[in-house]
Amino acid sequence: MSSHSKAARRFVANRERTAWHDKALYIVRSKRDRMAQSLPEWEQLREAASQIKQHTLSHLADYLEKFERNATANGIVVHWAADAAELNRTVEDIIRQHGGNKLVKSKSMLSEECELTPYLEERGIEAVETDLGERIMQLMHCPPSHIVLPAIHVKREEVGELFERELGTEVGNSDPTYLTHAARRHLRDKFLTADISMTGVNFAIAEEGAFAVCTNEGNADMGTSFTDLHIAIMGLEKVIPDYASLGVFTRLLARSATGQAVTTYTSIYRRPEEGKQIHVIIVDNGRTKSLHNEAHRNMLKCIRCGACMNTCPVYRRSGGYSYSYFIPGPLGINLGMLRSPEQYGGNASGCSLCYSCSNVCPAKVNLGEQIYAWRQEMDSLGVAAKSKKAMVKAMNLIMRHRGIFYAGVGTLPYVPRFVYNNRFNPWCEAREMPHFDTKSFNTLWKQGKIKR
């Protein structure tokens, strides 16, 4: 049994919760659908986004240099980091040079990827997550279970209890408005006393040396408004050519992510305010390697909207923690395989190959097709499941030999059910094996019992 099915077993044990999770995400997906359907040029926008990304990826070095040149001219300091360790070190160095030890963070998948927060905390730098969902997860000491909706799996009562303990809110009050405003006050205090702010980057605009950060809460903006030092970290695939491209992506991002027409704030940082500093760190951490992988370089087109998770029937019913990579769903399966098939190969079975992810992706990343391709590569990568391999070998033998096949089809209906319908057959974990008819399709056909 794959690592994904084993972990999912814990999640699906609570049926009510599974259904609730499934429904919550389906609502988000339906909102996306309505947005997509209300825009006549939706498919052209997706195609444009995909082509802009393809174009940029094929000229990535040039665009990054251009971004660096223009950002530097604007007074932004640009750094490069080869891997997680170098990113973390660079962040620490910038902070040490500037001074201060209170950092307010807005959401960044890259910081999760590089385990930046624990790195800083170990060195005496307090790193507070300021996105509400991220803050909830940080106070719970758990990782986010979704890239856009970090606390989608947490119930309001659980947030209520958490805030009771951590923020001193009223006992038994789990009203979302009350709790959100309590968090607002708690984090206001953090913003006003912070020394350093950190944000991710949604789009780095090469032509202008500027970058855009999109949020609904305004937490990234609050952070950068009240601190003198702003550190922005970006994966190197985040660069886009120009404002015309930004126009395309901002039409797609929020519609795909949450079904809003646009995020509340689309903040464009171009120059530091007087007396302040902006540092941008461009991070590789495996991305150049992915670009070299012809079959899977498409993953670098991703704009991290989360739509592929919301639509995924497996993700919705198994939750973010069933995947062993820190990003779940179709996106996480693929990124995990690019990172390390040995470590994360167990996620590849968490896919029904329905390809819904490929159909909703605003950048036309062919997620489903790539998962299929990975499964073909599993054996040569040495990570194929032994039981599945044995089964395929047996099937191969049976299918290739008429005699064995018909003997099997003929005998199966007379084999007592308990022989195959038991707990040693992983297929039977949550379902029944079918009942076999004594007459095969072939026989029925010959007897003329099947109507066209």
Added chain:
Amino acid sequence: MSTREDILNRLRNSGMEPQPKPTLDFERLKFESPEEAFCRSAELSGASVVEWHEGLTPEQLLVELDVEPCEILSALPDFNFGRNPDCVADYHELGDRYTAILEARFGVAENGAVWLPQQMRHKAPLFAAERLVILLDRTAIVATMQDAVEHPLFERDFIHGCFVAGPSKTADIEQALVIGAHGAMGVTIVLK
């Protein structure tokens, strides 16, 4: 070799064929009345839209909006009643219980966002204000974000600029929409 050179070299040797830049010449969404569409979208984003009727003085407008002049923070000459943020050296001193009055360059009909390049010494009030009142010329409304970035008033030389669509919001607790996460609790667009 430095990290930078190393990364750039690896990118140059990716073996990926150069791909053309798309022309983006597909037809875009248009509205018969951009103003009406803007109002609809702005309200969906949680903002309220009011009109600045002719003959109304700024003082009278404030009464209509239920804003006390002393709560105002604005650098606009018309609204010089309260504090001027440009006269405050340390933005931490501004506190956060005020209404910021700003002027947008233009609005976007498809999503109700308005373009606000930094007009003050500090951008802090745009986010820390309890409430935002944003003036908008009703003839300056474009259809889509693609039109927005081509607009002549989408100037190239700013410090910080922001498309703002409604008040700050979150749905991080059980997907229940709550207004007033970290930024403004309310946004009023005043059409001129």
